[in-house]
Amino acid sequence: MSASISLQSDVSVGYLGPPGTFSHQASMKRFGDSLAYVPYPKIEDVIAAAAKEEITYGVVPIENSTFGAVVQTLDAFVDQPRVRIRAEVYLPVTQSLLSRYQLSAIRKVYSHPQAFGQSRQWLDQNLPNASRIEVSSTAKAAELAAAETYTAAVSSEVCAAMYHLDVVAKDITSAKDNTTRFFVLGQSSDLPTGDDKSLLMFTVDHRLPGALCSALDVFAKYKINQTAINSRPSRQRQWHYMFFVEIVGHELDDNVARALEDIKSYCLDLVVLGSYPRQSY
Amino acid sequence: MSASISLQSDVSVGYLGPPGTFSHQASMKRFGDSLAYVPYPKIEDVIAAAAKEEITYGVVPIENSTFGAVVQTLDAFVDQPRVRIRAEVYLPVTQSLLSRYQLSAIRKVYSHPQAFGQSRQWLDQNLPNASRIEVSSTAKAAELAAAETYTAAVSSEVCAAMYHLDVVAKDITSAKDNTTRFFVLGQSSDLPTGDDKSLLMFTVDHRLPGALCSALDVFAKYKINQTAINSRPSRQRQWHYMFFVEIVGHELDDNVARALEDIKSYCLDLVVLGSYPRQSY
Incomplete structure (x- = not known):
């Protein structure tokens, strides 16, 4: 699969955007930085685009080792039964609290539901009174936290640099070996490898x-x-x-x-x- | 189970609060209005209270016919393996959009993640630009919508009356036979009934x-x-x-x-x- 990719110049990879999401990081881990990357606003959109060949490959999260199956992905497969899984990618996931403010000033936290699930314990203890706002990705959360006063994002350190935020607290997920598994989707599967x-x-x-x-x-x-x-x-x-x-x-x-x-x-x-x-x- | 209940005066029922939640409605459906009802802030708290006999019964959602298993309940069972399921209760669930404002003025919507899941399609079509804020229950969402400007809640009609909100849109869930199944928890199970x-x-x-x-x-x-x-x-x-x-x-x-x-x-x-x-x- 990767051999044929490197010979093609028009290969595109769709992922749950905006840039900086764990889906984006998993895509880069699998495909490197020489392809065309296309962010989509929702997991369903990535899967539909892969099924319709709008993109060569789509990268979507399927499960997290702490928080379990990504139900949006499973539900989207029901609507797009013709999409094909080509590969799996494991990405260690560390969620951090990113903000322009110090902890005591934070009144509102943005993140993706999965990331809230992974860091629930830390948030209950350290920000029990801040409201938690569900958005479509951890990168979107960082984007919003960069634009609003007294807000923070549960997001990745990659996004701190990308959206000019400080890492207020590093690695706030409850399981220390927190890993997300992603699927690479396309229109066909490869031949058997024996494993x-x-x-x-x-x-x-x-x-x-x-x-x-x-x-x-x-x-x-x-x-x-x-x-x-x-x-x-x-x-x-x-x-x-x-x-x-x-x-x-x-x-x-x-x-x-x-x-x-x-x-x-x-x-x-x-x-x-x-x-x-x-x-x- | 219900026969013995009516003879006791000190029977208490814990549920995911605040008053008006579907858990509260399911509890009332099962036990009537003559018992002591105790709201808890989280599903985990209801299950822990039932396991520790702080309450006679606890009522928690286990699955919704549209959105699937309630993972918070499953995960809480792992921490409280000694709690016992005594009964199941089915409650038809209709989510509506409640607000003091008309649709075009709404910038922010509060609800529980499960309710967002059940009404995602309607919200995508009718309030694509309003931010969705995840809170602990649909009744909490109504409470917040009643207190803030330009906000709404995806919640039950019961809560419209309770929190003085208007029903802006009725029954916004995608499946029209949307039902939630609840478990009644205690410290022991009843004897076999044959079914x-x-x-x-x-x-x-x-x-x-x-x-x-x-x-x-x-x-x-x-x-x-x-x-x-x-x-x-x-x-x-x-x-x-x-x-x-x-x-x-x-x-x-x-x-x-x-x-x-x-x-x-x-x-x-x-x-x-x-x-x-x-x-x-």
Whole structure:
């Protein structure tokens, strides 16, 4: 994937903007600085742009080691089932409190909901009376904190320099090995490498009791390990779920291909969102 | 459960406050208006109070039919594994835009993250430029909107009357059958009724590949249907999960008791958070 990229001059990478977000940092980590980067205002927009080939690649967060799955990304996959995951990228994430003011003067804090989740404990203890304002990204938060009086942002140190803010408190996340996993999206997946993972998305027939169990049982039969499982409302009917199961293996691997064939007896709307080389973190 | 309640005069019910929240409305639906109601500032506080017997019952949201699991509740169970679920309550939830101003004058909207999630589409279309401010509850949002100029709250109609606000736009949630499920918490579960559900919480040994699959397979063996599955970071190590599996059956039912015994070979820290009569919605 990266070899073919370096030969192309018209490769573009979309990410959740503005510049300086962790999505931007993860994109730079994966692709370097010689490509065209395109910021989008929302995760859904990045995924839609990748599905429609407006961009060559899209980079979106999928889960954080402290705060869990990024539900906006999972929900956007339901609307864009034709997008394909090409790779995963792990980025250590350190949130800091950025401001032009000292701690005691701060009345308002901007950040992304995930970053608030990761730093909730520190904020409860150190800024219990400041209101927390949810914005679309940690970089957007820094941009706003730079423009308003008595405000701060929970954001990355990269953004302190970018938006001329001071680091009032460094590393305020509760887990010290806080890492976010990102997906690189495109229109197809690469061939098997021998050590891949795949993300599947499906619903089960609500009239068949035990259908989820039967579906998961297929993986056991083919000795396929599951590395993550998440459920989201299917939006087809109440209390009906879209399941996201990440497995070890590539969709073209023999055992995975056979399992996917079998599992169709129990699952509806089965989509392989992609197969991608397993990265170490 | 309700029969014994009516005979006691010192029964208290804790909920996510302030008065007027959907948690408060769900509590009133279940327990009526003759008990002592105690508002708490955070979901974690309600669960801790129920675990420590500061209150007889605690009422917390567990999932919304549009926006999915309430992760704060799941995460709080990890910290309070001794609390017990006694009942479930379904409450139809209608979010409206409340304000003292007309739509074109509104610059700022307060709400709870879940309510923002449920009304995101309407807000994107009708108030794309108003900043969204995350607060601890929809009732708190109404309280703030009543006190500040050019602000609104995404909240319930109950709160319009309570905080002297107008209903600027009625029912702005994207799904028209939007319902939230609540748990009633206490220190023990009731006996089997013949139609119960149970919520289990466990991790799996990360050194045993396929352990999650083997654990779920036990339910298939005993023909136990799973109604929901969620995972959250375990906070024990990176990319290690706490699984929440809701099954049909009571922990004292024969097949469930045998399954729980078997499943211990694959699960660590297995906790039955409670067994409770299945409610229709």
